[in-house]
Amino acid sequence: MAAPRDITRLLVANRGEIACRIIRTARAMGLPTVAVFSDADADAPHVAQADVAVRIGAAAPSASYLRAEAIVDAARRTGADAVHPGYGFLAENADFAQACADAGLLFVGPSPQVIRDMGSKLGAKRIMAGVGVPVLADADVSGLDGEALAAAAAGVGYPLLVKPSGGGGGKGMAVVGRPEELAAAVAGARRLAREAFGDDALLLERYVTAGRHVEIQILGDHHGTVTHLGERDCSLQRRHQKLLEEAPSPAVDPALRARMGAAAVAAGAAIGYVGAGTVEFLLADDGSFHALEVNTRLQVEHPVTEMVTGTDLVRLQLEIAMGVPIPEAATAPAPQGHAIEVRLYAEDPVAGFLPQTGTLTRLEVPARPGLRVDAGVAAGSEVSLHYDPMIAKVIAHGATRAEATRRLAAALRAAEIDGVRTNRDFLVRVLESPAFAAGAIGIHHLERDDAQALRADLLDGAARRAAAAAAALAGQAARRAAATVQRTLPSGWRNNPAVDQEARFADRDDELVVAYRFGRGGLEHLLVDGEPLAADVRLAGADPGAVVLELDGVRTRLGVRPGPEGAVHVSGPTGACTLRELERLPDPAAQAAPGSLLAPMPGNVVRVDVAVGDAVRAGQALLALEAMKMEHEIVAPADGRVAELPVAVGMQVDAGMLLAAIEEPG
Known part of the structure; x- marks a missing residue:
């Protein structure tokens, strides 16, 4: 070093x-x-x-x-x-x-030898076990296939987790519940590990079906000091990828913090750790814990530790590298208040959290007390298929956990993020859920049936209909503002009005039809899909960027921002949505044939499991795309026969491209 x-x-x-x-x-x-x-x-x-x-x-x-x-x-x-x-x-x-x-x-960062020792999850666990830190059962399966792989898995026991030995961030991990699932999971994990980390070494680890993911931030310097800055709770995960982190953990009291901190420091001292690192643990409900790995780097979630300890971890990293001792203020400080971080991803929760690509046309998160935004993109940035789909991290600090939660949820609701679908509204639902308020989020929370409601759009039917009405009225206001004559009159106005104006919008697969009419006194008539928004509907104001609707005496402002290719972004107090204004006379040739499977995102074809003419069952995997460091299976929508398959392994496809066509019997 x-x-x-x-x-x-x-x-x-x-x-x-x-x-x-x-x-x-x-x-x-x-x-x-x-x-x-x-x-x-x-x-x-x-x-x-x-x-x-x-x-x-x-x-x-x-x-x-x-x-x-x-x-x-x-x-x-x-x-x-x-x-x-x-x-x-x-x-x-x-x-x-x-x-x-x-x-x-x-x-x-630490020395090459420490990185090498800790970069192997198996090696790291052996070292930690050697200083008395409890670890889970595991096996190194790098290069193993066939019977040798099956024997190693049997030794670990099912269910088990396939993990890249030299990676992180949940990439390449796969849960295997039965022996017949093992070979495919290992092959997929090797592909992703090789692409993301340049190393396809794998381990199998016993999969724990309950618990919390809690990690300890450690610091070591060139003077032999190793200390810790408390814990972070990273239990809310999807596909082993963290979505929300907080400090301190609602499941950790001072006594447990001291025990886990001592274990993490012991691990760091055993390897002579220098720099900022993290020891990750699986925490059981009874207070027992098992070490999973040591990350020899800064973590994505480091801001929550910074906000509750008043430290700058990057500054500490740089100072330690320059030989400065760890300051006394950074040696196991007690947490001050509570901090929560969420990761804003370009992904679609309603479509199985598929990553999204495209141009980010707007990114505005309100500047408020106790709020921090760490972003690597801005309006005009391209969200590329080549990299992780994270847009930004939004972090809130408060005197209490409840205050931090309220601040973060309110900031997310007020944020304007246009151009790609995101998980913003999904995160708001998580923050406002009873389970989160109770601190009852475990590592498998999003896999349970009682969490399915979190996967839906934040906007309910009434809010979606109001958004469509706002999009239509803002559109007419924009047309009047651009008119060269009589711009003070609403569009479609007649001395004796008889016909409604109409605007049609698509919200995913649904169509929303807005009919409205203006008279001498203003808006006389407003229907969405033939129904009024409320018993008493009034238009309190409309311009190209915002519409104020008064529904049964309650005024609501809806921001409206047009985007490319007919997109209209609408946001209000209950959430946001992106509508697409439909053409009055759509081209019939643009409609996909029944049974067509189109690429949900740009990506690379990494696996093709069928051939033209094969009989397939509903739900059967046909092929797999890799995009944004994740693998996505394309499955048959129904029983039938593969009629078309215009793709091959190694081909790069664009969103909307035909991947396969299934011809149903009969």
């Missing part, structure tokens, strides 16, 4: 919000920064925020952010003498840390 020394210029070997986060602290410390970027990120915010930036390759991570030699060369060319890896990509790659050391660069 390179000896600590002052940093004069810092290269940030990452992208997105974590690159922006590191640059922000470096600038506050007076350190010049260097950004690296792929072709897809040439106009990204982190590139603009750094002092200088260097292109390192094409869009795919393997051609850019995973190219250690290109990053080291960028440091050499720009005069950087230190590298901060952020998280993901090469952050836990021991060979990259060694390459930095060999080039005379100060790597902001």
Whole structure:
């Protein structure tokens, strides 16, 4: 490991919000920064925020952010003498840390040997078990197939979890409940691990069906000090990917915090840890816990720890790298208040949380007391299929957990996020659910039947109909504002009105028809799908950007923002939706034939399981797409025969492209 020394210029070997986060602290410390970027990120915010930036390759991570030699060369060319890896990509790659050391660069993190030891989840668990930290049963299955793989799985026991040994972020993980599911899960995990981390080593771990995910933030310095900054609760997960994190944990009291903190510090001391790291635990209801792994980097959820401890973890990382001892204020401080973070993803909760791509046309989260937004994109940014679909992290701090929850939910409801579908309204529902208020969220909460309601759109039928009415009335206001004559008269106005004006909108697969008519006194008539919005409907105001409706005496302001290709974004107190204004005379040729399966997103075909002419059952996997570091199966919608299959493994497809056609019998 390179000896600590002052940093004069810092290269940030990452992208997105974590690159922006590191640059922000470096600038506050007076350190010049260097950004690296792929072709897809040439106009990204982190590139603009750094002092200088260097292109390192094409869009795919393997051609850019995973190219250690290109990053080291960028440091050499720009005069950087230190590298901060952020998280993901090469952050836990021991060979990259060694390459930095060999080039005379100060790597902001632990030594290559510690990264190597902890990068193997199996190795890390062996070390922790050696100092008395409890761990779960596991097996290394790197390179194993057939009977050897089956025997290793039997030794661990079912159900079990397939995990990439050298990765994180939930990528590549798969739960296996039965032996016949094992081979396919291992093959898929290897593919994703190789693509995301450049390493397809795998382990099997006993799968625990209940519990909470609690992690301890540790710090170590060059003077032999190892300490901790308390815990974070990361139990709300989907597909092993964290969605919400909070500090402190509602399930941890001071005594348990001391026990878990001591175990984490023991693990850090056993390996001579230097820098900021995290020991992850599975916490049972009875207070027992098992260590899962050690992350030798900053975590995505580090802001909640910063907000309850008053620390800047990036600053501490940089100071530790320069040889500064850990300050006394950062040695096991008691949490002050409560902080909650949610991850805003470009994904569609109603469509099985499929990742979304496209241009983010608007991203506005209100600036409010106790609120922090860490974003790596801005209005105009492209959400690409090549990278993680996270748009931003929104974090709220309050004197109590309830206050932090209210602040965060209110800020999310008021946020304006246009251009791609997101999980924003889903997160609001989680925050406002009784289970979350009670602190009763476990790692499998979103898999239980009683949590299914959280997957639905936030807007109910009445709110959707009001949104369609607002979109129609804002549209007519925009047309009148653009008129060259008689712009003060509402569109369609007649001395003797007899015919309604009509606007049609699509909300996913539903069609909403808005009929309205203006007279001398203003709005006389407003129906959605032939029904009034309320017994007493009044239009209190309308302009191209907002409509104020008064329904049975209650006024509500609905923001309306037009988007490309007929999209209309409507947001109000109960949530938001994106409608699409329909053409009056749609092209019949644009309709997909029955049985057609279209690509739900751009991606790469990584698996094809059937051939033309095969008989298939409803729900049977036909093929798989990989996008945004996740694999998505395309299944048969009904029993039938494969009539068309115009794709092959390795092909890249665009959203809406025909993947297969199923011909039903009869």
